[in-house]
Amino acid sequence: MIILYKYRPLTDFLFKELYYQELYFASYLELNDPLDLSARIEFTPKEINQIENLLWFLFKTTLKIHEGQLTDDEKLNNQKLIEFNKNDELRNAYKVFLFDRLAQLAKEQGFISIDELENLLLSTNENIPFQLDISNFKIELKRLTKKFLENSHATCFSESNNDFLMWSHYASKHSGICLEFTLENNGLFPYKMTIGKRNHNKEEYLQRISKWKIEETIIWERIRKVKYQDKQPHINFFDFSPVFNNEYDCDLVGLSKSWTHKFANELEAVFSTKTLPWAYENEWRAIEINFGEKKEPEERINHYPIQCLTGIYFGIRTPEEVKKRIYKIFDKLQTHNIKYFNCVPTSGRELKFENWDYYQE
Numbered sequence: 001m002i003i004l005y006k007y008r009p010l011t012d013f014l015f016k017e018l019y020y021q022e023l024y025f026a027s028y029l030e031l032n033d034p035l036d037l038s039a040r041i042e043f044t045p046k047e048i049n050q051i052e053n054l055l056w057f058l059f060k061t062t063l064k065i066h067e068g069q070l071t072d073d074e075k076l077n078n079q080k081l082i083e084f085n086k087n088d089e090l091r092n093a094y095k096v097f098l099f100d101r102l103a104q105l106a107k108e109q110g111f112i113s114i115d116e117l118e119n120l121l122l123s124t125n126e127n128i129p130f131q132l133d134i135s136n137f138k139i140e141l142k143r144l145t146k147k148f149l150e151n152s153h154a155t156c157f158s159e160s161n162n163d164f165l166m167w168s169h170y171a172s173k174h175s176g177i178c179l180e181f182t183l184e185n186n187g188l189f190p191y192k193m194t195i196g197k198r199n200h201n202k203e204e205y206l207q208r209i210s211k212w213k214i215e216e217t218i219i220w221e222r223i224r225k226v227k228y229q230d231k232q233p234h235i236n237f238f239d240f241s242p243v244f245n246n247e248y249d250c251d252l253v254g255l256s257k258s259w260t261h262k263f264a265n266e267l268e269a270v271f272s273t274k275t276l277p278w279a280y281e282n283e284w285r286a287i288e289i290n291f292g293e294k295k296e297p298e299e300r301i302n303h304y305p306i307q308c309l310t311g312i313y314f315g316i317r318t319p320e321e322v323k324k325r326i327y328k329i330f331d332k333l334q335t336h337n338i339k340y341f342n343c344v345p346t347s348g349r350e351l352k353f354e355n356w357d358y359y360q361e
Contacts, residue, residue, distance in 0.1 A: 002186050004157040004223075004284055005313075006179045007170035010322065014176070018329050021192065021309070025153035025288050025300040032169070033278060040234040041145060043117045044106040048099045053241035055095060058121075059085060061140050062133040080130035094127055111234070114138060141237075144244050151290040153300050154271060157181070157223070159282035161313055162351040166281060167343070171315050174343065177326065180311030181304070188220035189286050192303040218305055224272035226283040233273040235266070243291075264289045306330075311339045314356060318343075327358045 006023075008014055016022070045051055063081055064074040084090055101120055105112055118134050125131070158166065167174045183189060194216055204210040237244070243263050271287050288300070312330075314323050323340070330338050341353040 002183045003310075004159065004181050004183065005161040006155075006157050006181065007166055008176050008179060009170065009172040010176040010318070011172075015325065015329065018326060019333070021304050021306055023155050023191075023286070023302045023304055024297075025155045025286070025302065027153055027300075028150055031154070031156075033274065040111075040232060041114060041141070041237050041240075042234050043102060043112040043114070043237045045099055045102055045238050048096065050238040050241070051095045051099050051102075053238055053245060054098065055091070056245060057141075057241070058132055058137055061137040062130070077130050084129055090128075094124075097124065097127055114141070141244070144247060147247075147291065149267075151292070151294050152267065152271060153288045153290065153295070154285045155302075157284040157286075159284070162343075162353070163280065164349045164351060167315055167351065173317065174315035175317040175319070176315055177318060178313040178315075179309060180313065180339075181308050182310040183223075183308060185220050187222060189223040190218050190220050190305050190308055192305045193217055193219050221286065222268075223284055223286045224268060226278075226281075226285055227273050228276050228279040229273060230276050232275060233270045235270060239266075306334060307336055309338060310336075311341065313341045313343060313353060316343045316345055316351075323356065324358060331358075 008017070017024070043054075045054075059081060062077070064070055064078055070078070084094075098120075101124075102112060102117075105116065105120065118138065121132055121134055160166065161178050161180065167176075167178070170176070171178060181189075194214055201210075201212075204212070240263065267289050268287050271289075272285050274283070309330075312326060327340065340356040340358075342356045344352040344354055346352055
């Protein structure tokens with residue numbers, strides 16, 4: 001069993017979230033750390049055969065195949081590229097050359113960025129008889145990176161409910177609340193899911209009072225403890241080349257293809273890594289890896305079963321009318337006892353709590 005906490009600001013949406021037991025999964029743009037849910041791509045090859053993936057990507061983005069008339073220069077560059085690609089001797093020599101240069105660069109500085117790769121490729125123009133379209137290479141890589149990095153989402157929890165700064169940052173300067181979740185299955189968070197769609201029944205609908213049944217089930221999904229390190233996490237281009245090179249055959253959403261599982265797991269690990277200044281948050285994250293189309297905010301709401309919500313903590317400045325309104329929500333809904341607490345300031349950074357009981361004036 002593990003107990004986690006979620007700070008919530010005092011907004012008009014708070015009461016809706018509580019009434020429907022909603023968890024909102026935020027995009028990286030909505031998180032306060034600009035490095036969250038993002039990852040640098042670096043280009044250090046581990047073995048020479050990995051350069052084949054880079055060549056394939058470079059040649060694919062250089063070869064001009066589009067509707068309309070190709071220019072004479074484009075036709076000539078295409079011809080030279082195709083002839084070069086068929087020449088095993090020239091191609092292998094270029095592959096060895098690139099590997100040696102990349103390995104040396106990685107040895108010197110330990111990280112090869114996209115800009116450093118570009119500079120290296122530009123310096124190799126004399127080694128190939130055609131012109132690489134590095135600009136298009138970067139555009140395509142950015143598109144794919146955005147597709148499977150920026151479309152993923154997370155909802156955040158903490159091991160701590162008594163940190164003064166976190167109440168300031170995430171709970172409307174102590175006017176909000178903090179939710180306590182007790183998770184019976186370690187490392188897993190429960191979600192309440194609706195199975196199937198509501199059936200249309202015209203006869204039932206026309207009755208003055210009619211009963212409708214929607215089947216629900218509880219699904220326990222992995223939740224990760226955040227790791228903290230001194231450098232921003234990154235992914236290696238060569239490790240992820242199967243994803244980049246098989247965009248429409250790579251299911252990181254439903255994970256219906258077993259070869260994609262390790263990539264989704266690695267992305268989860270990247271997204272659950274933050275830099276050291278955030279270590280005081282003692283964060284846990286539920287992460288949704290999305291390699292499909294962009295999800296609108298309303299599509300990023302999950303629901304938790306009320307049974308896992310075991311406590312609500314009110315901030316130092318939480319208005320009494322807000323406390324009572326929240327109590328009334330769960331007094332109507334709850335099937336178990338939720339405990340309520342008031343924050344009590346101390347002389348230090350950590351807060352203390354005392355029981356809060358509903359009262360009528």
